[in-house]
Amino acid sequence: MRSLLVVWSLLFIFLSSCGNNEKKKGEEESSDKEVVKQEEKQQDKGVILFFGNSLTAGYGLEPNEAFPALIQKRIDSLGLSYEVVNAGLSGETTASGKNRVEWVLNQDVDVFVLELGANDGLRGIPLDETRKNLQEIIDIVREKNPGAEIVLAGMQIPPNMGPEYTSEFRNIFPELAEKNEISLIPFLLEDVAGIPELNQGDGIHPTVEGQEIVANNVWEVLKAILEDPKS
Known part of the structure; x- marks a missing residue:
């Protein structure tokens, strides 16, 4: 009788152990499937790449206060499946941007927002050079990501360089947008530029409140x- 009890006890332990192993295996498989689902979900997201200078980078502010991050919040609130990448670099000109863009485009991009030119204008770089560099960046994007939507951010500068330079600089952006049949943000800093309370101490870079208005300007087009x- 005692031997029989021992046998039944061992059998019970064995069956329990098998049950626990099966349960653990099932939990692991469920966890693995969840990870795969999350990875697939992330891979399904489109990429919006903001390529620009300190205005895009959010100079003087926290990264989550720059307008690309505000655009991401709006996208998330609407349940749209896009991930924003902030590729802004303070001090960037169209020339340095042209040299950097191929490296940035190592990832697939669905929407490419081009925000460059302000530093060219403030430094008085020849307008033909600025126009040529922007066109080459557009060409590179189309070569590397033929299906990407390109959005060009229009820019204006103070009249320090004279009315002719200032006027022609402003015209570069709508002319390039029309030529290349791409979307245009008429003026990135609309309702922000020249308003002291919406800009930091340098009078150039938007405050947190200014960045919110810039995000609205971008969103109107995006x-x-x-x-x-x-399709």
């Missing part, structure tokens, strides 16, 4: 692209 992407 929303139509995200809500009705090309």
Whole structure:
């Protein structure tokens, strides 16, 4: 009788052990499937790359206060499947941007927002050079990511360089947008430039409140692209 009890006890332990192993195996498989689902979900997200200078980088502010981060919050609130990448670099000119863009485009991009030119204008760089560099950046984006939507951010500068330079500089952006059939943000700093309380002490870089207005200016153009992407 005692031997029989021992046998039944061992059998019970064996069956319990098998059950626990099966349960653990099932939990591991469930966890693995969840990870795969999360990875697939991330891979399914489109990429919006903001390529610009200190205005895009959010100079003087926290990264989450720059307008690209504000755009990401708006996208998330609407349940749109896009991930924003902030590739802003303080001090960037169109020439240095042209040299950097291929490296940035090592990842697939669905929307490319080009925000460069302000530093060219403030430094008085020849307008033909600025125009040529912007065009080459557009060409590189189209070569590396043929299906990407390109958005060009229009820029204006103070009249320090004279009315002719200032006027022609402003015209570069709509002319390039029309030539290349790409979307245009008419003036990135609309309702922000020249307003002291919306800019930091240097009078150039937006404050937190200014960045919110810039984000609205960007969203006015970007929303139509995200809500009705090309097939």
